[in-house]
Amino acid sequence: MMNAAFRPFRLVILLFLPALSWAQTGSDDFRPAASNVLNAEFPKIAADSRVQLRLKAPDATKVQVQGGDGFRKEPLDLVKDADGNWNGTIPSAGPGFHYYWFIVDGVRVNDPGSDAYFGYGRPTSGIEIPVPTEDFFLLKKVPHGQVREQWYHSTVTDKWRRAFVYTPPGYDANPKKRYPVLYLLHGAGENERGWSLQGHVNAILDNLIAEGKAKPMIVVMDNGYATAKGDTPAATNTPNDMMKRAATLEQVYMKDILPTMETAYRIQPGRENRAMAGLSMGGLQTMLIGMNHTELFSHYGFFSGAIFGNMLAEPKTAFNGVFADAKAFNNKVKLLWFGAGSEEKQFVTMATDTRKKLADLGIQSTYYESPGTFHEWHTWRRCFREFAPLLFK
Template identity: 75%
Template sequence: MTTRLLLFHSALLLMGLTAGWSQPSPFRPAASNLPGVDYPAIAPDGRVIVRLKAPAATSVQLQGGDGLLKEPLNLVKDAEGSWNGTIASAGLGFHYYWFTVDGVRVNDPGSDAYFGYGRPTSGIEMPTPGEDFHLLKQVPHGDVRERWYYSNITDSWRRAFVYTPPGYDASPKKRYPILYLLHGAGENERGWSLQGHMSAILDNLIADKRAVPMIVVMDNGYATAKGESTTAAAGLSDMEKRAATLEQVYIKEIIPTMEANYRTLRGRENRAMAGLSMGGLQTMLIGMKHTDLFSYYGFFSGAIRNTVLTDPKTAFNGVFANASAFNKQVKLLWFGAGSEEKPFVSMMTDTRRKLSDAGITSLGYESPGTYHEWHTWRRCLHEFAPLLFK
């Protein structure tokens, strides 16, 4: 064996990529792996080992969402036909990822799949040392229920997931305030429950008496009227146009359906709307037109173009024109973003400055060290929910 081959073989041994290799300490299977699957494997320092069995492939890359890795990672093929590689330092929380095998995008057969990027996509859950607000604990738990309803506006069946707080069924006469919680682009109504760990966050906050028990509705953020193209919105302009149809679905169908089937407290002071990214934009486009219906608003990494609030005093039919009246009517305008998603921090800062100049009160939150990703939005919900319905 030549010196070059010896060095290459030694490097493979150090990386654990040779045939017959077993998972090295301190790596452990990710919590998002399918049962009994060893890879991806995570070390406490944020390293991640990935592996894909593809003996006939000539090239395999790993790619992923914001916060996982900055550039595609070229994997190395071992003697058994598995492709292996190590992410040097993955960010905290949940991340989407996938393999590109000879130019074709494929999911990891060892990982659970989540709806992201407009399709089922592999996901990995990175532990967050010292942070467990989003994890299941030994506290009373609420339920997440599936609710189907027919939409005459879209001429289709639609689905919402509805969180009911602990004790909902045991107290049949008790009524609750309601939060309408919107997902982001390329995701669907499952996102907040699965990727977002919404129910664990609310259960823990309610158990600690930090949040008021509430109902949470997570509906699909895409709506096209009869005869319209069903192509997904590609940019902010498309999102704004699509929000007009979704507005009608919310006002005429979602709110009446949910409040007829669940024990809600009526009145604007018992309703909140919040969303992440595209859902943050939708919250502004829909919610600001209906301050008669909502008193609390949350914009998590909200995709709010400057043109939406070029002049707050004329935006949304002048809802901000009388600052004193608005501040009395609306209990909370809350903005959040991850410190590393710079464009969204800029949008948040610019929007809040314009609102402040117009006399409108708002609150802001910056999640330290996170990107345009679910850990940012989990933290946003954790900070936002305790402020509701107080």
């Protein structure tokens, strides 16, 4: 374990409503979404994944609805009824979780009927579309772990930071047992809540552990944004800004996150018990931080990783030559895992190109492609389901 002063933490348990599912009783059988706020009638979802939306705005002259990948890329015009409600139907939404919002006379607003999640750099409405053929991310009657809220003061940023930490079932009942750890990073525009709230990572792991498919582990989900004390924040999500942010975050991990977490939690020592993975921007950060520190990590996952070509323009010399000796790298790194949704073509290409450059050097890796999904949470839920069972074997 690394030495650091113990930081107090508060315990919270994050609960998730299961996604609605119902028999195919009729295409017009609309029901309120599981992600609605209490007693909200809209939005409603049909068995064929159509979504009815309604916003009461009697004084508005134009209302549209728009959303993230897999929901509604282009704005859809809503129609005003005699009661001042604006109504519309999304023809078919993709499976799983999606962000969306209304545009009221040119102003973006959230849906008061839906819960809000941190996405696109702000609290944003979200909707959970049922997936009748998949329940791996839903709460089941199995032993459950906990998600704890951990605050600590960063020596790099000189600010308080927050992480959410998953501890597996039985963690408190076995005070002498130690566990391997996965450091799991979110994407651009999201924060440390994403993997537990939108990703349901605790339910996925609970189910995998109960089925004997994954080892019990601790998962640290920290914030992917960091600005060194006295610096100006990298305000955009351009490749240069994301790489600048990752360089600062690397220092936060080395000086703050690892020492704090591995003192506050019963984590097994040694690189063989330490993994790092992330989605999109978090995949880029996993590459930039992880490949600079193979002495600390042995398993890596890149879910729709934003791995830009110039990062591996010269693969043999990249990251201080970590890939130069393929045999040594393959012996040291136990898992180099890539995943993407089949419909997010840019990220499929990034993963394919990266794996080819590494394969040409003799570096081994694994790839998974989520069928029919985009740059969205259902892709990353599926990625995590495939990735987690391979850790710490």
